[in-house]
Amino acid sequence: MLSLRAVNHYYGNQHSLWDVDLDLLPGKCTGVLGLPGMGKTTLANCIIGNLPIESGTMFWHQAGAPPRDLGPIPAANRIALGINYVSQERRIFSQLTVEENLHIARQAVGESETMNSCDIYRLFPQLFVLRQAKGGTLSEDNQHQLALASALVTRPRLLILDEPTRGSGQAYIHKLGNLIVRLSQELGIAIMLAEQSLPFIRRVADCYCLLHRGRNVAQGQITPFGDPLINGWATPEIKR
Template sequence: MLSVKAVNQYYGQTHTLWDVNLELPRGECACLLGRAGVGKTTLVNCIMGHLPVKSGTVIWQRGDEPPQNLLQQPVETRAALGISYVPQGRPIFSQLSVEENLHVALMAARHGRRAIPDVVFDLFPALHDMGSRRAGELTGPQQQQLAMARALVPEPELLILDEPTEGGQPELMAEMGNIIHRLNRDLGLTVLLVEHRLPFIRRVADRFFLLDRGRNVAEGTLDQLDDQLISHYLM
């Protein structure tokens, strides 16, 4: 589904990603791991087209459609291709209502969809009753729900989440874990997480990709994320 191969990226003269690889099969939930500043969000922004890539490929294939190199596609095509992204920091339109935030995302939906998919309010029922409220008036966890709900409006096949448990409230982490479980295990949505909370990761993810100083250093199933890797690269 998503294949990142030998990606190199620079900020000015600074080499930030070094021949990074990532293979994400359809239907899996995988996590990008590493200390702060090792290139996790940079890699995601390369996938989404927000940062230029010096060399390498990012191949995406939706369903039975032909594979495409995302690096040759404009940024705005990602949603229509089936990829949704929730960046760190609860990105919403704070001056718009909850309903307006969701309807903005319909502009990226395929096949001219004009209604919010039922799954959005099934997963986030509180948002239905808050439709007329200004998004900036919501609590932090409610804004996180809205950001995630908006990403689901175009009915993606891949959902990328950057630090979805930011803030660290136990109730937020439990609820977010339940939602990701439903999306991935019950609805078959492929998920790529950037996350650092190990108990949360072990609960929701199938695989991990570990970065250090912009390079791949380990990957595997969650039971292969042992104490040695954690001590050396995450503590």
């Protein structure tokens, strides 16, 4: 679905992503794991088109169509192509109701491409109850659900979640994990999960990519994840 090869990114003179290779596949959840500041958000922003890459390739593969180079495609058009994102900030319109938020999110793609309200509320029953409530009045967890629902109404083929567990309690994290597994296994969505939480990645991801100082230092199926090497990279540097 999406293949990254030798992707490099710089913030000014600071080299932030180094020759990153990554494949994101339909129906699979890929955990992009790394400590704070290792490049997870930068990688997500390069894929969605918020940041330009310096070199390398990002090719979008879709059945029955020739591969497309994402490079020249602006961020707004990448949503129409099937790539959507939930940022760490969980952006929603706080002055608008849940329904209005979802209505605006639908505008990013053609009407025929969107997920209808019944399907969205089936995935997020709590949002149905709160559909007339303003975004700003929702709890943090419900705001995250609304941000996720706003991404899903565009029927993404690739969904990128940036640290979805940050700041949430165990009950919501458990529910979110179940939802992510459903989205990948039942709806066939390719999911890129940028996370610091190794237990969460172990629970929901099929495969992983480990970023360290902008380099992909290990990747593979989730099964060998108990490998001490991986645990070593996932330990804060101060302890290494």
